[in-house]
Amino acid sequence: MSLEILLIIAFGGALLTYLLGKTFEKIRDFLAVVISLSLVAFVACLYGKSPEKTFYSGFFGLGLVLRLNMLSWFFAIAISSLGALCIIFSLSYMKGRERTDFYYSMMLLVNAAMLGIVLAGDLVSFYIFWEVMSWSTFLLISYNRGPALAAGMKYIIMSIIGSLAMLIGMLSLYVTYGTLNISEISAVIASASSGDILFILIIFSIAFGIKNAVMPLHTWLPDSYAEAPSPFTAVLSGMLTRMGIYGFLLVMYVMVGMKNVITHGLLNYHYVLSLVGAITIIIPLLIALIQDDAKKLLAWSSIGQGGYMLLGIAFGTSLGFVGGVYHTIIYAACVVLLFMAVGAVEYRTGGIRDLNQLGGLIKRMPIAFFGALVGICGLIGVPLTGPFVSKWLIYKTLILEGHPLLALIALIGTWISILYIYKFLHNMFLGQLPEKYKDIEKSPFSMRLPMIVLSVAVLFFGILPGIPLKVINAIGTSFGFESLNVTLWGVASETGTLNTINIFSAVLVTGVIVWIIFRLGTKSVPVSQEDSYAAGAYIPKDKYHYTAEFYGPLYKMIKPFLRDVIDEFYYWIAASVQRLCSSVRRMYTGDVGYYVTYIILFLAFLILVQLKWKPW
Amino acid sequence: MNKSVKEKLESTFKDIQVSILEDSRIAVTAENHSVLTILRFLKDDGFNHLALLSAVDWIEDNVFELCFILTSYQRDDDEYSDSQRLHIILKTTIPREKPDFQTITAIFPIAEPYEREIHELFGIKFEGHPRLTPLLLEREYEIPPFRKDFDTRKYVKDVFDKIPFVEDKDE
């Protein structure tokens, strides 16, 4: 059960599906599902064990190490399970499309690269897998041509900048410490000066900030989410963007160790990180409020929700760490659910994502509605869902750490997310069903299965949060935090305990009682959507569904402040660089005489410098 | 002031009769083929407000009479005050058997609903009208209701009274 076999299966599977796809379509789909499910099984049975193996040590004398600790196991199980569900989802989504074998191999490649990142023990293999992930993401984003190419280009430029920043960080580490093995670095880094640590932290947080779409570095995310095919957007938003969080955890906790981060930080780095997290919550969520495209809305919302994770892990207390990590994983399930719902609707209505043209689909696609509903309750943090527990932990840390203003921003972020996420659900599933969607049939089984599985997971881990919390608590203790008193239904502590079983039983019992009272009344007659109140008039077809300008009065108040200034700033930089290059291009006029004069001038300049300052 | 308008009208058009009813009312009767030119002339002269367009059914001399009432707000002749603003009532008659007329929405766009109403209630067709759809009435009538030969008693008897009462358990 060693780790190389895991990676070989993952990467070999990707290659195999591509080759097989050329000949038999059916077997390729089956193979892709089997491989992803086998990865899940493989990772599941690695629980508890922490093998460490250098699989290749000829690289400039550095050993490429694969190791598995509790944190990487937790992320690995999430990556592989979400990846498997998304591939099952894309079985029917990709049925009629062209280049599907390229698509499946790329999906498996991204899955494999993420597993690689999580298992990497040293920074070189970490970097290699990181690059493989970035490039395969670029190829998948620009899968359906047209505007997706521009979105992919924007994504790849920003992730290259991130990788270069990571490269600089690795080089500086290699130069100072001579090794790139994470465990060795963490042992020796305590002696480094605080300036060094700050430099390492900043350079790595740029790389991971871009991937996790932290506020100033977020501009690639809305376009790439909107243009990528829905199943891949689910993977992208679910786990791929959260590799940034894994990177932050790796750097802040594993490599540098939280004690050093806090004490050595000159501007106490973790406070700045929490401020950035807070900004990342408020502004993108407000922008998400005014979006009309379902995927753009979810894209801005996942930027905002990324801020919660940063807030959780930035404070380095055990409660915050557990809350942040748990939020990363359980939120990923919710956002994958929402993107699957959008994918199912898009598949059935022929690619319509605009929220103003849909409506009333609850009657035709009940399972997609149920999935979207659970995803939404998860995204808000309604008491019986997973993210409620993680948000409760994050808020408790913020309040008890004495940062009520950050808690305020986080709580207001939740209320803003209620507004835009209800608009998403209402415009797509509730209200009047348009005439042309009267007879679309349910979403196919291969789409309903992952949605049901994920909904059950989100609800189950909301009612019994003890199971994942115990695992994360074990991770926390491995990083040196004092362990929380985790019970099966929440966290018990003297400053306020959480008991989800009480909440669940209370809601269940009152729900049943109210349902009985409801049945006691006289039976209610089902009525069609045409028989609604319209002041005595007859309901016009397709004109009786309120979607456009859903929060009109609020838009008028907040719209002027919500121009995406950072995006325009980046485009301005690109434009000015382009102008600069074109002016330099004019120098090469193609006339030899000019070139000769340039050479002579340069030689004269060199001689002059030599005479004056004698540098050589 | 009425005199000047009266002379102006009589000088430009030949077969019209202009009479001054009282100090601020001028009645002009003209042939229906010259109505458009007169309206155009009066509009350019400042009477750009079409106060009313109505029809009268003279069943004895078997003729419909169309009245166009024009007035103007911008004419700043000093000697007449706001109350007795000058109104020009232009009348034409069209035969009852062939009740059609050309539309004046080109000159006065506001006339569009008036013409629809007259068409619905009197049955006078206006060629060139953008949409002569029913404006007010719910049901169709063979004889338009405002015509004198429309007998309301007979209509009520054979439409509403024919609808039976609802007795309990009738079959």
Next chain:
Amino acid sequence: MVTKVMQIILSPVLALIVGVFFLGLARKIIARIHWRYGPPLIQPVIDMIRLFYQKSVSHGSMFDLGLILSLAGSIVVVLFLPFGRIAPLSGSGGLLVILYIMLLAPLGMALSGGQGANPNISIGISRKLILSLGYEVPLLLVLLAVMTHYKTISIIEVVSSQQSTGWALISFPLFLSGLSYFLILPAILGLRPFDVSSAPQEISSGPMVEYGGKYLALATIEHAFVLFISIALFVNLFLGGAANPVIFFVKMLVVFVLGLCINAVFPRFRIEQAIKYLWKWPTLLAFVGLIITLAIRS
């Protein structure tokens, strides 16, 4: 254990009785302010009996389940709120859980209204959510001020520490928060100046447009519970939450009658005016209160 089960059964029933009494009282007081006699005190009970016997119309399963979820959510919040010494489940979650479960009721109403497929309902729900964003900002500031002041997130400790140190409404930094909470109380209850979301004239009673017999009865019961919750939260946080339920009821009565007098004479705000008001004065008061508690605490 038996007293715990007794409390769990008793507190929703008490809350229902108090809530319905407040509804009847509200109609009577408003009538008296308008110089008219007003209906008998038990008119809401008569209405509900009639509504339960009346036939009703349903637009789909979500239309019913949403309303049931909203009423169940309100009842669950009552279980988490201490009512005098009756505090059945207040130990398992504290203020954060109360804040989040108070979210279930509007969400349930919004889901059930959404299926009603009527633009009046959708406009009512969008206004209700904008209004809830409006009054959440000061409400959160107030709750955070209370939590940082008493350094706990459990409501029982807030009540018990008020027994010793006197009412929060009178203590120095928290009287600002108490005042700002009182200013936004009509918005939380959806009473007259802020009943933008269920305005009978403009959007023909918003989310309740398609509610017929038993649906309307459940909706009025849910409104009674929301009435009870908001005032009980105010009494618990700022008036020290009494030892026995009778004093608790008297305190709630005083707060309710004061709130009602404001409500009876005000015309309805437009949604922009409501938001501008909510984000101006109550937020300023609560923010200053929070800053002072922070300064004192550190």
Next chain:
Amino acid sequence: MDRNQIAKWFKEPAKMANKYSLHAIYFCTGCGIIEVPPVITSRWDAERFGVIPVATPRQANLFLITGYVSVKTLRAIIRTYEQMLEPKYTVGFGSCPINGGMYWDSYNTIKHLDKYIPIDGWIAGCMPRPEAIFIAVIHLWTLIDKDMATGYIKYRENYKSYRRNQEMALGELEWPPLFPVSDEPRGNEQ
């Protein structure tokens, strides 16, 4: 609430509750609507009788038709009446809904509103004063008591003939029939 009232409450709560909580929806058809505001506000206060105006037919069980009914308004009245929930009562104001009143020979008004929707009570007077409206409410109470206010049951049983009358008066109706009008007499009731 004397002794026999309480006994009545326990014997048939539905009927008593129906009596003392009439949520009224009124249709501003003719000139009678000017009588309704004083009725529901401070001067005459209908709320004493448990009558409050509500916004939509779904929440109402009393339908006030205040004044003459034109052919176009009949369409809205039928739609509103069908959207109300049983048990429902209708009261007609003035003589115009009874037999057309002074518009008896007009081509555009409905003469006998009774042919199209069942009316439980009439208030005479060319726009009755608020006191007359209260007398009508008291009268409606006694009707409910004696089970004579059965307009909605009549509508349900004779729906075929009502529907036929409505189609004769209004031509084709856009909304489907409330109860199945197929040939067998007893459709499933609402």
